[in-house]
Every structure is written in C-alpha cells, then in structure tokens.
Amino acid sequence: MxxxxxxxxxxxxxxxxxxxxxxxxxxxxxxxxxxxxxxxxxxxxxxxxxxxxxxxxxxxxxxxxxxxxxxxxxxxxxxxxxxxxxxxxxxxxxxxxxxxxxxxxxxxxxxxxxxxxxxxxxxxxxxxxxxxxRKYKIHKDYLNNKRLLLDQLITLRTQQLYEQEKSLLARLQKLYPGDSDIRREVNEHKQRYALEILSRRTPRSRGVKTEDFSPKDPETEQALQVLMQSMHEHAETDPSMAFDFAIAAYMLESYEDALSLLSFSDESETLIWFRLEVLLKCRRFVELLTDLAKVEVVFAHEPETFFATAYLRAQALWGLGQKHTAIEVMEGLLAARPHYRAASALLSIWGGQ
Structure with a gap:
C-alpha cells in the first residue's frame, strides 16, 4: 500500500x-x-x-x-x-x-x-x-522467464560458478514451486556437489578398486544350500540356536538365510542391531530405514545410537540413489566425530566409485 x-x-x-x-x-x-x-x-x-x-x-x-x-x-x-x-x-x-x-x-x-x-x-x-x-500472456511470460533463467543457469554451470548457481536455483524454486524441470536441475546440482565433495576427500593417488570375483563352485553352492536348510530345520526346533546359526550364515555371506534364521530367535538388543546389518547386506534399504527410525526411539538413551544409526542410514540412502543426502548424513557424522574411521573410509570408497 x-x-x-x-x-x-x-x-x-x-x-x-x-x-x-x-x-x-x-x-x-x-x-x-x-x-x-x-x-x-x-x-x-x-x-x-x-x-x-x-x-x-x-x-x-x-x-x-x-x-x-x-x-x-x-x-x-x-x-x-x-x-x-x-x-x-x-x-x-x-x-x-x-x-x-x-x-x-x-x-x-x-x-x-x-x-x-x-x-x-x-x-x-x-x-x-x-x-x-491476460491469462495467456501471463502463461507465456511464465515460460519465457523460466527459459531465460534456465539458460542463465547453464551459463553459470559452464563457468563453474557454484554459489551463483545455487542462489539462482533457490530463486527458481521460489518462482516455480513444484516445477519438474526445476526439481530435476536441483537434484542434478546436488548430485554434482556431492561428487565434488567426494573427489576433494579422496586422495587421487589412492583409488579403491573393485575385486574381480570368480564364479562360485557349483558343488560348494550345493553344499552351502544343504547346510542352510539344515540350520533352518534345527533353528525351528531349537530357537536358542537360531542367533548363532544366523551369524554363521552371515559369515558365509548367505545374508538372506541369515535374515530368515533371525526370525526364529527371541528379540534382544544384540539381535536388533545385528538385524540392521543383515538388512543392509540384503540391500533392503527401505526396510532398513524404517527399522532405523524405530531403533532411534527405543535406544535414544544410549549416546552411541546416533552414530550407529547415522552410519547405516547414509549407506541405505546411498543404496537408494540419494547420494547427496547420504553424503550430507556422513559429513554430519564426521563433523560430530572427526575420527570415525569407518565413515571416512566409506566416503573414500564412494569417491572411488
């Protein structure tokens, strides 16, 4: 007025x-x-x-x-x-x-x-x-202005002006809330920034190479299958052995069997934390994130809960393709505990990938 x-x-x-x-x-x-x-x-x-x-x-x-x-x-x-x-x-x-x-x-x-x-x-x-x-003109101006700003965004990206690009993206989000094109640009910007963080943290001279795994021997696979079936039968009749059998299956890298064997055992604090590790190995990332939220409430009184759940959450997010968020969680974990070697090592591995 x-x-x-x-x-x-x-x-x-x-x-x-x-x-x-x-x-x-x-x-x-x-x-x-x-x-x-x-x-x-x-x-x-x-x-x-x-x-x-x-x-x-x-x-x-x-x-x-x-x-x-x-x-x-x-x-x-x-x-x-x-x-x-x-x-x-x-x-x-x-x-x-x-x-x-x-x-x-x-x-x-x-x-x-x-x-x-x-x-x-x-x-x-x-x-x-x-x-x-008037509506047509507004819509036309809307699209033209969006196109001009996106062109400006590309120019800033080409010149690697990160802060200016970030500022322009924030402006675009306010001007065009919910726009799919803007949302895609924001996600791409976060992804590039995440990879940039990793490249800075990972020494160039020390790359992490993926091992070449040879196919498993069929006879070994068959023997493992028989062993797992026997473990399930014994766990069903004697639940007190189920947890030990699950650990054995985990060490044999039969993670789905380990998860199945845990269902026969009585719930305990040790079992809950072990089950989270097994879910991660099984690549059940959504289920892991759901269980982490529950664990944080149940064990909120324990100071190590934050660090353990954050470490697992970052890995689950990375597995779901939310790499920027995963790195943010891991960076937050390292900010609170700089000498958390597992987190630092994992960031280096991600950078190598």
Whole structure:
C-alpha cells in the first residue's frame, strides 16, 4: 500500500476514535486529502485509495471520485476497482454507459488491467476475452522467464560458478514451486556437489578398486544350500540356536538365510542391531530405514545410537540413489566425530566409485 495513503488512513482512524467519525466520513476526508494536490495523483496512491474505499463499503464515493477526474489525462483510472464499485449499481448501467466504459478502457489500453476484475462480466462481454488474453500472456511470460533463467543457469554451470548457481536455483524454486524441470536441475546440482565433495576427500593417488570375483563352485553352492536348510530345520526346533546359526550364515555371506534364521530367535538388543546389518547386506534399504527410525526411539538413551544409526542410514540412502543426502548424513557424522574411521573410509570408497 502507498505509504502516504496508509499514514492518512491511520491518522483519520485515530481521529475517528476520538471524535466518533465513521468510515464514511473517513472515506470522504481521505478523498479530499488526495484531491488537495495534483501531486497526490500517483498510481500507488489511487490504487491504495480505491482498495480502501471498496473494502470499507464506500463504492459510491469511489465512483464519484473517478468520474470527477475522468477527463484529467494525468489521472490514473483504477479500472479493476472502478468496475468493482460500478457493479453495485449494475442495474443502472444502460447500453450507452457500457459502451462508454469499453471505449474508455480500450483508449486507455487498460484491457489487461480491467480484466483483473470479476465484476460486470455479464454486463461487459469483452471482459471474458480480455481475461483469456491476460491469462495467456501471463502463461507465456511464465515460460519465457523460466527459459531465460534456465539458460542463465547453464551459463553459470559452464563457468563453474557454484554459489551463483545455487542462489539462482533457490530463486527458481521460489518462482516455480513444484516445477519438474526445476526439481530435476536441483537434484542434478546436488548430485554434482556431492561428487565434488567426494573427489576433494579422496586422495587421487589412492583409488579403491573393485575385486574381480570368480564364479562360485557349483558343488560348494550345493553344499552351502544343504547346510542352510539344515540350520533352518534345527533353528525351528531349537530357537536358542537360531542367533548363532544366523551369524554363521552371515559369515558365509548367505545374508538372506541369515535374515530368515533371525526370525526364529527371541528379540534382544544384540539381535536388533545385528538385524540392521543383515538388512543392509540384503540391500533392503527401505526396510532398513524404517527399522532405523524405530531403533532411534527405543535406544535414544544410549549416546552411541546416533552414530550407529547415522552410519547405516547414509549407506541405505546411498543404496537408494540419494547420494547427496547420504553424503550430507556422513559429513554430519564426521563433523560430530572427526575420527570415525569407518565413515571416512566409506566416503573414500564412494569417491572411488
């Protein structure tokens, strides 16, 4: 709102509370104050005045005010508010008056501005067409502005201006919330930043190479299968052995069997933590994240819970492809415990990948 109008309204309302002046009198005095000097006829002042008159129920005051200055070429006609005020007297508008309104709007080039009003849409048929044109222009401007900003984003990315790119992405997210193109650019930016962090943390001279595993021997596989079946049968009849069997299966890298064997054992704190490790090995990342949330509540009183769950959560997020978030979690873990060697080593491995 115009500062001048805001101060005038506040001053008049304060006087009104002291002198029992009603809103109608405040509206009249406000119009007189505006008319006291041509310098007050700015777009901000007239718009603010019109909004106040509409909201205070003084439509007639606004209509009379506009009509008095209609011939003044320097007077900015508040078309949407003027139409709103006229709608209170729509029954009195004849065809000649409607034609005069349309001519006035067109001469003023204010079709787009007038179409902001939903009033008189039945009386002035042209308002519908103007409103459609306005929506089309807004949509076109929306797409053009988005394209220009995305082009600017590419330029910043090419020049590797990370902070400027980040700032522009934040602006784009505010301007176009929920836009799939913007969301994709944000995710790509986070991904590149995550990989950059890893490249800085990982020594160039020390790459981590993936081992070449040879296919397992069929006879060994068959023997392992027989062993696992026997373990399941014994665990079912003697649950007290289930946990030991699960550890054995884990050491033999038969992780799904280890998870299955744990279901026969009574729940304990040791079993809960071991099961989380097994879920990670089984690549059941969503199930692991769900169980981690429960574990954090159950063992919240233990100081090591935060570090253990954060370490597992980062690995689950990485497995789900949320690499930026995974690195953020691991960085937070290292910030709290700089000498957490397992976390530092894992970041180096990710960097090598």
């Amino acid at each position: 115009s500062t001048y109008i805001e101060l005038e309204i506040q001053n008049l309302l304060n006087q009104g509370s002291d002198q029992n002046i009603d809103l109608a009198e405040v509206a009249t005095r406000l119009v007189s104050s505006i008319e006291s000097s041509p310098d007050h006829f700015t777009l901000d002042n007239i718009t603010a005045l019109s909004r106040f008159l509409i909201q205070s129920g003084n439509e007639l005051v606004l209509v009379e005010f506009v009509l008095r200055h209609l011939e003044n070429e320097s007077f900015p006609i508040p078309w949407p508010y003027f139409l709103e005020a006229l709608s209170a007297f729509s029954e009195e508008l004849d065809e000649k008056s409607v034609r005069a309104l349309i001519d006035g709007i067109e001469e003023d080039g204010a079709q787009e501005e007038a179409s902001r009003s939903l009033a008189l849409r039945q009386t002035i048929q042209s308002l519908g067409e103007w409103r459609s044109n």
